[in-house]
Amino acid sequence: MDACIFFFIIIILSATSSATVMATPSLDLVQSSCLHATFPKVCIHTLSIYQGPVSTPRELAQAAIKVSISGATKASQYLSGLRKEANWREKVAVKDCASQIADSVDDLRKTLGELKELRRGTFRWQMSNAETWVSAALTNEDTCLDGFKEVEGKVRSDVKQKITNVAKVTSNALYLINRLDHP
Structure with a gap:
């Protein structure tokens, strides 16, 4: 009986590790x-550790957008928490930045929806939409940082680090979208 249980566990572990490999x-x-x-x-x-099925450039671009959405959402949550702790000057910058990042999340979500529905007859139009929305998300992220030019200290450096990281993955997502040449 022990050999059967051991064999069964080995099969389960093999299937699980195979599924994990195929999911990255x-x-x-x-x-x-x-x-x-x-x-x-x-x-x-960021994309080599992404957990999800990716086997084509289109799926990779979608994964990059999902990574960007995740980062922007986490940055937005961070900014919401920061509003409670910030001084008056920081609060203004944090509030404006939070609004910009919320807009970025919306733009990135629209992009993901467009990439999931690419069609041969409307491909160029859809790609233009996706590129425009990701570019707008990048602009929002940059504008967010502009609001911290008059702010000094830890809040500024922490926000700058988080938003810069989001901007990097968003920029990479735009690059991967630009590489797509058919639906």
């Missing part, structure tokens, strides 16, 4: 796609 992107696809991205190391790192 191919390292070759990630490396070749990220090679000329604006931030190639960030691109390779």
